[in-house]
Amino acid sequence: MSDIQIENVVKEYSSTFTALRGVSIDVAEGEFVSLLGPSGCGKTTLLRSIAGLEDIHGGSISVKGKVLSKKGYTMPPERRNVGLIFQSYALWPHMTVFKNIAYGLKLHGWSKSDIGPRVAEVLKVVGLEGLEQRYPSQLSGGQMQRVAVARSLAAAPSVLLFDEPLSNLDAKLRESMRVELRRIQKEVGTTAVYVTHDQAEAMVISDRIVLMNRGEIVQQGTARELYETPETMFAAKFLGFANMLAARVISTDAAGGLAQFELEGVRAPLITGRARKGVRVNDRVHLSLRPEAIRIGARTETFPGAANQSVSLPASVEDVIYAGNICDVFMNFAGLRLRAQVTPGDLEGLTVGDGVAATIDARSIWPVPAEDATQPMTEAGLPMAAVAG
Numbered sequence: 001m002s003d004i005q006i007e008n009v010v011k012e013y014s015s016t017f018t019a020l021r022g023v024s025i026d027v028a029e030g031e032f033v034s035l036l037g038p039s040g041c042g043k044t045t046l047l048r049s050i051a052g053l054e055d056i057h058g059g060s061i062s063v064k065g066k067v068l069s070k071k072g073y074t075m076p077p078e079r080r081n082v083g084l085i086f087q088s089y090a091l092w093p094h095m096t097v098f099k100n101i102a103y104g105l106k107l108h109g110w111s112k113s114d115i116g117p118r119v120a121e122v123l124k125v126v127g128l129e130g131l132e133q134r135y136p137s138q139l140s141g142g143q144m145q146r147v148a149v150a151r152s153l154a155a156a157p158s159v160l161l162f163d164e165p166l167s168n169l170d171a172k173l174r175e176s177m178r179v180e181l182r183r184i185q186k187e188v189g190t191t192a193v194y195v196t197h198d199q200a201e202a203m204v205i206s207d208r209i210v211l212m213n214r215g216e217i218v219q220q221g222t223a224r225e226l227y228e229t230p231e232t233m234f235a236a237k238f239l240g241f242a243n244m245l246a247a248r249v250i251s252t253d254a255a256g257g258l259a260q261f262e263l264e265g266v267r268a269p270l271i272t273g274r275a276r277k278g279v280r281v282n283d284r285v286h287l288s289l290r291p292e293a294i295r296i297g298a299r300t301e302t303f304p305g306a307a308n309q310s311v312s313l314p315a316s317v318e319d320v321i322y323a324g325n326i327c328d329v330f331m332n333f334a335g336l337r338l339r340a341q342v343t344p345g346d347l348e349g350l351t352v353g354d355g356v357a358a359t360i361d362a363r364s365i366w367p368v369p370a371e372d373a374t375q376p377m378t379e380a381g382l383p384m385a386a387v388a389g
Contacts, residue, residue, distance in 0.1 A: 002026040003064060003191040004050065004159060010058030011045050011215075019045040021215040022059065027193060032185050034194045034202040037212035038238070046212075047161055047195045051084050052077035063158055083152030083190075084161045087168055089144040091136045091151075097123070098132040101151045108155050122150040126184055142173045142180075149181070153188060160185065162194040166201065178204045199239050203227070211235055227290075229276070229366055236288050236368045243289040243338050247271065249281050249367070258362060261287060266334045271311050273365030285367040293364035294340035296329060296350065299357045311365065313338070313358045320350060331358055 004027035011020035019042045027033050035043035048054040050061055052068065052075055061069040063082070068075045077084075091100050101119045110118070123129050126146040136144055145165055152160060165181070166174045182205045185192050196202050202209050203223035210220040211234075219231045230236035236244065247261040252275045259275040264284075273287055299314055315331035315338060327347055329340045338358055350356075 003029045003031070004193065005062040005065075006046070006050070006059070007062075008059035009046065009049065009056050009061060009069075011042070011049060011054060012057045019215050020049070020056070023212075023215070023217060024059075025210055025217070025220070027191055029191055030189045032182065032192045032194065032205065032207045034196055034206040034209050035212060036196060036199060036202040036209050036238075037218075038197060040214075041212040042215040043195045043197075043212050044163060047163055047193060050159070050193060051082055051161055052080050081155075081158045082161060083155070083157035083159070085145075085148050085152050085163065085165045087164050089136070089148045091144060091147060093136050096133050096135055097128065097139070097147050100136070100147060101154050104151055105154055110155075118154055119150075122153045125153065125187060126150045127180070140173075141169045142177055145169065145177060146180070146184075149184060153184075153190070157190065160190050160192040162192065164195055164197070166196075167198075174201070181205060203239075211238065213238075230288065230368055233286060233368055233371050236286070241291055241339065243291065243294075243336075244286040244368070245271075245289065245336065246370070247285055247287050247367070249279060249283045249285060251281060252279070259367065261285065261367065263287075263334075266336065268313070268334060271365065272309070272362040273311075273367055274363055276367055279367055279369060284370040286370060288366045288368055289338070289360055290364065291328070291339045291341040292326075293360050294338065295359045296331075296340055296342060296346060296356050297359060299355050309362050311360050311362055313360075315356055315358045317350060317352050317354045317356060319352060320347060322347070331356065333358060 006023060006025040008022045008024055009020050010022055012018045023046060035046060037043050045054060049056050049069060055074045056069050056071065058071055060067055068080055095103065098119055101122065102115045105115045105118060123132065126149055128143060128146055128150065166177050169177060178201055194205060206223060208220060209223055209226055211218045211226060213234055219226055219235045226235060227239050230239065236242050246264040248264060250260045250262050250270055252259040254275060257275055258272055260270045260272055262270055271287065279285060313333045315333040317329060318332050319330040321328040326341050327344055329342055331338045331340065340358060
């Protein structure tokens with residue numbers, strides 16, 4: 001059952017700028033969905049439209065079967081039973097934690113005898129029991145954000161909306177709060193929509209990611225689906241880092257799920273990768289190779305598995321960067337710059353200038369259709385290869 005139904009929503013700010021171009025999303029009951037994309041893609045406009053802070057100029061927005069917005073009608077935010085958590089915590093500095101949470105309940109007509117137990121209940125959910133009498137100035141950033149969440153949860157909203165709530169926190173605290181917000185949402189079971197431009201945040205926190213660009217949905221699915229099988233070049237570049245190699249489809253084996261590709265501008269054997277629906281022989285594509293899928297070994301090393309199940313590219317090491325638990329190795333393969341991510345143990349005996357074999361399981365190589373087959377498939381500064389981040 002869908003808790004939130006967004007059907008063909010259009011939002012125009014002027015005759016020359018349309019922020020949302022017929023966006024449609026169904027959010028299931030209890031689902032945690034993230035709206036992900038770069039600045040200006042329309043994700044915040046869509047969230048504000050669900051909250052009733054923006055009018056829409058086409059389509060409709062419904063929660064639990066009730067239309068909240070359509071062309072010519074916008075139900076006021078205070079009547080929507082929607083909880084909204086902002087980037088800035090928006091806590092009253094002169095009120096204690098208890099009073100910050102209780103204030104909204106008073107506005108909703110809760111009796112004094114019910115407010116105390118309810119505040120205690122939501123504080124326990126967010127892990128802040130015992131801090132009722134502290135003021136915001138006496139709290140850490142993470143604690144203030146959890147108070148903001150508790151305040152939104154207190155009135156039992158139908159939907160929780162998060163507007164980049166962790167952007168003001170430092171990196172380490174932001175990482176821990178991702179897990180905490182997911183725990184809280186799963187515990188209370190409230191349907192949630194979360195806006196972020198941070199792909200790692202969206203991948204950790206979401207049941208489903210809706211990737212947006214220029215007011216449209218590019219792709220939606222689980223974090224794994226978007227990361228491993230991007231449908232477009234934009235999706236491949238935006239989620240994580242990928243080595244992108246320009247190629248042409250030579251043959252496909254639908255039954256085996258594999259295809260063969262010829263790299264463009266590079267003298268190299270045919271490369272085996274995954275076949276995908278809609279990609280045919282002679283189509284131009286970019287082959288997506290995720291850095292963590294690349295193994296580095298001696299050029300003479302024999303890797304297990306059938307020959308057509310792995311791809312081994314002769315390369316030379318250009319740079320080695322130690323970064324703790326994950327390390328980067330940059331290699332040159334026929335003039336193309338490849339990035340691999342390995343563990344520190346894999347760096348033993350590896351030095352700049354070494355000749356190596358960069359080996360990838362064929363099923364880790366994913367073809368992304370070229371966006372414009374009439375143009376050379378290059379990225380600035382990298383001959384016939386694109387590096388996405």
